[in-house]
Amino acid sequence: ETGVTQTPRHLVMGMTNKKSLKCEQHLGHNAMYWYKQSAKKPLELMFVYNFKEQTENNSVPSRFSPECPNSSHLFLHLHTLQPEDSALYLCASSQEKSGGATGELFFGEGSRLTVL
Amino acid sequence: KNEVEQSPQNLTAQEGEFITINCSYSVGISALHWLQQHPGGGIVSLFMLSSGKKKHGRLIATINIQEKHSSLHITASHPRDSAVYICAVRSMDSNYQLIWGAGTKLIIKP
Numbered sequence: 239e240t241g242v243t244q245t246p247r248h249l250v251m252g253m254t255n256k257k258s259l260k261c262e263q264h265l266g267h268n269a270m271y272w273y274k275q276s277a278k279k280p281l282e283l284m285f286v287y288n289f290k291e292q293t294e295n296n297s298v299p300s301r302f303s304p305e306c307p308n309s310s311h312l313f314l315h316l317h318t319l320q321p322e323d324s325a326l327y328l329c330a331s332s333q334e335k336s337g338g339a340t341g342e343l344f345f346g347e348g349s350r351l352t353v354l
Numbered sequence: 355k356n357e358v359e360q361s362p363q364n365l366t367a368q369e370g371e372f373i374t375i376n377c378s379y380s381v382g383i384s385a386l387h388w389l390q391q392h393p394g395g396g397i398v399s400l401f402m403l404s405s406g407k408k409k410h411g412r413l414i415a416t417i418n419i420q421e422k423h424s425s426l427h428i429t430a431s432h433p434r435d436s437a438v439y440i441c442a443v444r445s446m447d448s449n450y451q452l453i454w455g456a457g458t459k460l461i462i463k464p
Contacts, residue, residue, distance in 0.1 A: 269450075280455065281440075281452075281454045283451055283452070328395070342387070343397075347395060348395035348397075350395065
């Protein structure tokens with residue numbers, strides 16, 4: 239039990255499908271993150287939510303749409319993805335102090351996405 | 355040249371050996387993270403440090419801010435330590451962005 243739970247762990251979808259990845263953290267943290275990890279590449283930060291407000295969007299294509307309904311839940315809605323979007327999507331959370339991010343990151347197990 | 359460089363990229367050792375993984379960075383930082391990723395994909399934070407040395411069980415992390423260098427040591431290594439070890443730094447210029455190293459793949463043979 240890592241305190242950060244991601245579902246589903248594996249997802250296969252076609253390019254015309256709509257699906258969502260879910261992340262839930264049980265740590266009482268105030269910041270949540272979506273990262274993308276492609277094969278043999280460093281992690282790429284996609285989105286950050288701090289106190290439910292999106293504070294970072296790293297030029298992510300609009301076919302990825304995040305939603306943070308409360309400080310414990312984070313979704314990544316997927317629509318008309320491309321095969322090159324196949325990757326491991328990792329959710330993380332941290333406890334941030336005002337004025338900047340200083341907290342240790344806690345990661346979920348990841349959702350392995352394959353786009354056909 | 356990447357802003358965070360890890361060495362070696364791959365390391366294979368025998369059980370019981372003392373392991374050292376290095377991380378060098380070229381930016382001013384507010385913190386450095388060491389993380390572990392197992393084949394299943396999940397990532398575990400091992401250390402977050404901004405100065406000196408931290409120890410947790412058989413793991414030791416050190417950082418030299420002047421030299422912009424950090425090391426992760428594993429004493430009495432065990433096959434279950436086999437994983438990818440990742441160094442990431444939080445730049446002083448950034449609130450949430452971490453600059454990630456490419457990782458060091460460690461295999462400990464019984």
